[in-house]
Amino acid sequence: MLTMIVRRLLLAIPTIIAITALLFFSVTTILGSPAGMMLGQDASTDAIAALNARYGFDRPAIMQYGAWIAGAIQGDFGRSFTTQQSVARAIADCIPVTLEMTLWSILLATTAAVILNTIPVARRALAGATTAVNLIGITVPNFMLGISLIFLFSVWLGWLPSTGWAPWSDGVAEHLKRIIMPVLTLSAYYFGVFSIVYRAEYRDVAQRMFIQVARAKGLSEWMVAFKHALPNAILPVITFVGITIGQLTGGAVVTETVFSMPGTGRLFVSAIAGHDFPVMLAIGMLIVTGVILMNLLADIAYTIVNPQIRFD
Amino acid sequence: MIEPHKLLGVRDLSVRFATEAGPVLAVDRVSFDIARGETLALVGESGSGKSTAALSLMGLLGAAGGATLSGRIDLRLKNGSTHDINRLSARELRRVRGNEMAMIFQDPMSSLNPVYTIESQICEAIILHQKTAWPAARRRALELLHSLGIPNPEKCMTSFPHQLSGGMRQRVMIAVALSCEPRLLIADEPTTALDVTIQAQIIELLKRVQSWTGMAILFITHNLGLVAELGGRVIVMYAGRVVEQGKVAEVFSHPCMPYTQALLRSLPRLRRARAPRQRLQAIPGNVPSAVDRPAGCAFHPRCGFAAKGMCDTRLPALEDCGGGHLAACLRWRDIASGKAA
Helix, strand or coil: CCHHHHHHHHHHHHHHHHHHHHHHHHHHHHHHHHHHHHHCCCCHHHHHHHHHHHCCCCHHHHHHHHHHHHHHHHCCEEECCCCEEEEHHHHHHHHHHHHHHHHHHHHHHHHHHHHHHHHHHHHCCCCHHHHHHHHHHCCCCCCHHHCCCCCCCHHHCCCCCEEEEEEEHHHHHHHHHHHHHHHHHHHHHHHHHHHHHHHHHHHHHHCHHHHHHHHCCCCCCHHHHHHHHHHCCCHHHHHHHHHHHHHHHHHHHHHHHHHCCCCCCHHHHHHHHHCCHHHHHHHHHHHHHHHHHHHHHHHHHHHHHHHCCCCC | CCCCCCEEEEEEEEEEEEEECCEEEEEEEEEEEEECCCCCEEEEECCHHHHHHHHHCCCHHHHHEEEEEEEEEECCCHHHEEEHHHHCCCCHHHHHHHEEEEEECHHHHHCCCCCCCHHHHHHHHHHHHHHCCHHHHHHHHHHHHHHCCCCCHHHCCCCCCCCCCCCHHHHHHHHHHHHCCCEEEEECCCCCCHHHHHHHHHHHHHHHHHHHHHCCEEEEEHHHHHHHCCCEEEEEECCEEEEEEEEHHHHHCCCHHHHHHHHCCCCCCCCCCCCCCCCCHHHHCCCCCCCEEEEEEEEHCCCCCCCCCCCCCCCCCCCECCCCCEEECCHHHHHHHHCCC
């Protein structure tokens, strides 16, 4: 187990270097000279040259990447081109917002997907409704759902503020009011994905012999479903949860933009819009690292849920 | 109601399934009794309805859905009262399952839940039915594993199913089934998935267990060799119906129904009494599809004695051909006296 973890972590290093290098070179070649972008089209060649020299853009790309990765390892991702703020600082401010929203959404989506698809009676009676919610969650774009929620709860009913963010320090009620709609929006999509994955696996598990054996012991349908079928059907959901948490910004980009939340997703969008490549690179690296780490955690969780799976 | 010495009385049990190909009569008016401590073997090819009949005794067919049951399944409970399994509520049925009667299944590899230890899977039923606490249930489980000849029971208790061999898993399944001291054990092809040497061990074990506990065993199998080894009584099923029943020794030495005769002829035997170079005789044709059963006797298209205008139109009832040995054949007298062609 420990050797597996160490091996996977060591393997993560070249993966991170390769992917960030790919990001670095594609961003610098596709977007062109950062100095040109920062100073605008009318800038004099002298001014561009001066800026290039100041930031080191006149050096070969490989040197620039070397300098960047050396800094990144020490937690120094440089300064944003647009705000001149420290990138590490900007991201550190955004992560709690995105992380909290994502975790709540995943918790809600997983619980709902697993419970609704496990309850013996509900499984059959609510099958139509669950499928409908699945389809809505997956097919309706996040921004549509978000805007619809804003329309319903903010414009029409006036219960919740439409956009913005309030940290915990502003009070629990204020915080929850701002986070409910983004969480609902984001979890609708996750619910759709988790529910489909879980249901397919559950159907398989329900055919297995030990389910019949559990019934033959005299256990109730609830016990059969929750104690015997659930732990065997939940494995693929764990993988999906791991990948989803790792992606962080992936699902959050649209939701954060719709609800103007100061999270990593929105930071990523504005970085792209402003050609702010230190920020783009830093978030790119964050996503890669996140996915790798969460995959590892998901694999460890596998061994806890299913004793048949062992790493050696 | 059933006679006092009987444990189980099945009367006119029929099971219908609604399938896409139309309604299927998987079990057709089957009746039999099981006395206390008796061994009854239910023999038939796959598709003969023997497993369906067994599952309906446990009330487990409803869970699969799509099945309609009729007839009575009277079971005498430990407290002396008699109940019709077909008319019990889901809650009452759960008190019977695992407690009054238990079942072991064909495939020990998939009969145990891979995520729980052996200990928790044996103790589960004990705690459920006997309302005991964990330490007492654990002691009982250990005792069971020990008596079932499992080496190092302590270690087995904390093992997960995938750490055990097939034979060990079937022993564990027997421990699960015996945990609440049921008076009827239904064994649905318990040795089919095992190696031949392990098969014999499991059969020996079941016979030994029966001698201590005095429980009755309903043994479902397609293997006539096992039936001979088990002894007791045998019921032969064909296409959802009982075609012959009686004491194993009697049925094996004087089979009355041509199907049973054919089954016995298809078995290899050392030191055959007849011609030494005789080939094994396979039964021609296949088991009829459950959707499209032949009229009259379901076996007539494959039967060498079938008479036109008789076997293909009239459904034979079970008749006593001597000493409680029953057979469902219109021509059994002709066949027995050698008059049939």
